[in-house]
Amino acid sequence: MKLLKKINNNFALAEDSKGEKVIVEGRGVGFQKMPCELTDLSIISRTYYGFNSETIRLIQTVNPKILQIADQIYNEAVDQIPAELNANLPFTLADHLEFCIERMNKKIQLKMPLIYELESSYPLEKKLAERTLQRVEEQLDIRLPESEKAGIALNLINAELSVKTSNTQQEEELIDGCTRIIEAYLHHPIYRKSFNYTRFATHLQYLLRRMNQQPPQNVSYSLYQTIKERYAPICEVVSAMAVYLEASGYPIGEEEKFYLILHVQRLCDRERCAQPTV
Structure with a gap:
């Protein structure tokens, strides 16, 4: 591996054996005289592909302690x-955290309407977001508002959905x-480039992946019945979706139907679509 240019003390721009540009991370790697051939690869702890100039700017400008926290959360998320x-x-998480701290210092508060939705739909990401707030407080002595959990969790969710997998094409077809x-x-046609539809598609993609990784579960019978009665027309839509998904190899349990009813209802409300006549 060839080191090309120092980014900071622990990061450098490099070229791998195939001639592809990469960013390498390693304690003190930036102290090497560059350009040079790096023969001891053991000093490299991580290699980053697919970066851009913004990534390099972040490494150079973001608080190293914030980057360290983001790296710790990344390792926990991987596990x-x-x-x-x-x-x-x-x-991306370090950049988000720095922006959170900057907003707090300027006394700018943003409403995060996704908090309660994340608690039910994305429990692992929510837990890691809480852990992130805890680390920020412990290591930086900064107490971020609880509402920031939603933004942090969405960073984690986006990191999952931005990775191309072998099932991506099938997921897109099912959505x-x-x-x-x-x-x-x-x-009524749905405008597929709207923020509301993008959110709906993201939730549906998450449900498909979760269904592919664990068997369907059941929610409270009484709660499910209440939702079915309250959103009876939307229930018909979800029932048709369930038949379609099951035929495609994605069996739907009551838990998935429960959340689909809520997501479809929200999409219709936000897009001001007329409910079906049944």
């Missing part, structure tokens, strides 16, 4: 989340099929 993660997550079912029942 706990049953999905491949984008290796550049430490940089498209489910969307067509919703449109057919509503007699």
Whole structure:
């Protein structure tokens, strides 16, 4: 491996054996006289591909302690989340944390409406977000608002969804099929480039991956019945989606139906779509 240019004391721009540009991380790697051939690869702790100039800027400007916290959370996420993660997550998470601290110092508060949704749909990411707030307080003596859990958790979720997997094409086809079912029942087209639809598609993709990794579970019978009665027309939509997904190899349990009802109802409300007549 050839070291090309120092980024900071612990990061450097390098070239691997195939001639591809990479960022390497290692304690004191930036002290090497560059350019040079690095023969002792044991000093490299991690290698980053697919970076850009913004990544280099982050490494050079972000508080090293924040980057260290982000790296710690990344390592915990790798161990706990049953999905491949984008290796550049430490940089994007560090940038987000620095922005959180900057907002807090300027007394700028943002509403995070996803907090309660994350508690039910993304328990692992929510737990790691709580751990992140704890580490920031312990290592930086800064207490971020609890509402920041949502933004941190979304960084983790985005790191999962940005990784291309062998199932991505099938997932996209299933999401498209489910969307067509919703449109057919509503007699109303859904604008697929809207933020609301993107959120819905993200939730559906997460459900598909979770269903592929663990068997369907059941929610409280009384709670499920209450939701079915309250959103009866949407229940018909979800039932059709369930038949379609099961035929594609994704058996749906009551838990998945429960959350799908909520997500479809929210999509219709936000897009101001007419509910189907049943």
